Amino acid sequence: MSGIDSSAPASPDSALLVNFSVHSLPSTRDAVALRRTERGRWTMVLILLVCAAPVVASYFAYFVVRPQTRTNYSELISPRPIPATLPLADLGGDAVAPSSLVGHWLVVVVAGGACDGRCERHLWVERQLHAALGAQQDRVDKVWLVDDEGSPRAETLRAIGASMEAKATFAPTTVLRTRREVLATWLAPAPGRALEDHLYLVDPRGDWMMRVPADVDPARLKRDLDRLLGASAGWDQPRR
Numbered sequence: 001m002s003g004i005d006s007s008a009p010a011s012p013d014s015a016l017l018v019n020f021s022v023h024s025l026p027s028t029r030d031a032v033a034l035r036r037t038e039r040g041r042w043t044m045v046l047i048l049l050v051c052a053a054p055v056v057a058s059y060f061a062y063f064v065v066r067p068q069t070r071t072n073y074s075e076l077i078s079p080r081p082i083p084a085t086l087p088l089a090d091l092g093g094d095a096v097a098p099s100s101l102v103g104h105w106l107v108v109v110v111a112g113g114a115c116d117g118r119c120e121r122h123l124w125v126e127r128q129l130h131a132a133l134g135a136q137q138d139r140v141d142k143v144w145l146v147d148d149e150g151s152p153r154a155e156t157l158r159a160i161g162a163s164m165e166a167k168a169t170f171a172p173t174t175v176l177r178t179r180r181e182v183l184a185t186w187l188a189p190a191p192g193r194a195l196e197d198h199l200y201l202v203d204p205r206g207d208w209m210m211r212v213p214a215d216v217d218p219a220r221l222k223r224d225l226d227r228l229l230g231a232s233a234g235w236d237q238p239r240r
Contacts, residue, residue, distance in 0.1 A: 073220035075190070079207035083186055088176045091152070091162075096176055098206070105140045105228065106202035110187065110195050113150025122199055123160055123173065125218050131170060132222055136229050142173040147180040147195070190214070201225070204232065 088096040107126050111119035126142045133140060144160070146152065152175065157163035161172030180195070187208055189195050199221070201210035210228075212221055 072224060073217065074201060074210040074212045074224045077209055077211055079203070079205075079209045080186055082202070082206040082208070083182065086182055086186060087179050089178075091175055091177070101141070101143070101202070102204065102206040104138075104204050105225070105232075106143050106200075107140060107225075108187070108200040108202060108208075109142075109144045110147055110183070110198075110200070111144065112148040112196075113146050113152045115152060115156050118196060120156070122216070123156070125216055125221070126173065126199065127160060127170065129218055129222055129225065133225070133229075136226075137171060139229060140225070142171070144173050144175045145183060146175060146177045147183055201228070203228075 082098045082101060084098060086098045088098060090096055107129060109119065109122040109126055111122065115123070123144060126144075130137055130140060130142055142160070144162075152162075154163060157175070160175075161170055162175045184195065187195060187200050188211075189197055190211065190213075193214055197214040199212035199216055200208055201212065201224070202208050210224065212224075
């Protein structure tokens with residue numbers, strides 16, 4: 001009939017669908033808030049990166065930024081912090097806190113008090129390496145960890161400036177006693193080698209991070225140390 005609208009009436013469901021579709025569109029205000037949230041997240045990430053520990057930046061600079069120019073002589077070790085329970089004592093028997101070794105680079109020799117030929121060579125390399133650092137000497141300490149009950153010879157102590165009567169013209173080596181079984185939970189030799197075969201490089205946080213090859217080449221070791229000192233400038237401290 002002409003007076004009757006023949007089109008089907010809109011169903012309630014279709015009206016709800018239209019209404020839902022319209023109201024589900026994001027508003028301009030929501031879009032702005034979303035962009036602002038994303039910017040805030042990126043800003044937080046940048047702040048965290050800027051505030052990261054300087055040591056992370058120095059390792060990144062040394063080991064990542066210029067890998068094509070890096071030829072490590074020493075073996076890089078996943079950093080191992082010095083144990084807070086590592087027993088240390090000076091030659092007089094007084095206890096020394098492991099934390100006293102933190103704050104500067106360490107070149108570490110491990111050997112018994114008798115100090116055989118290998119030990120003497122390591123102490124000599126340690127001394128020569130330190131002398132060759134020039135103005136950087138105050139950023140590096142020489143350490144001899146005596147891991148037995150043997151008594152170091154007087155002439156050895158004089159040679160490294162560690163005897164009471166020695167008037168060294170160079171910085172003395174720090175000589176400390178420790179227990180080998182506890183020391184072995186921190187430092188470790190290469191497979192098939194003994195603990196005494198290597199020199200060990202410890203960073204200013206107290207982390208052992210490089211093992212020097214046996215039969216050390218002093219010139220190549222110095223290049224390693226020069227790179228480390230350059231990468232860490234500004235976050236280690238002069239010697240005590």
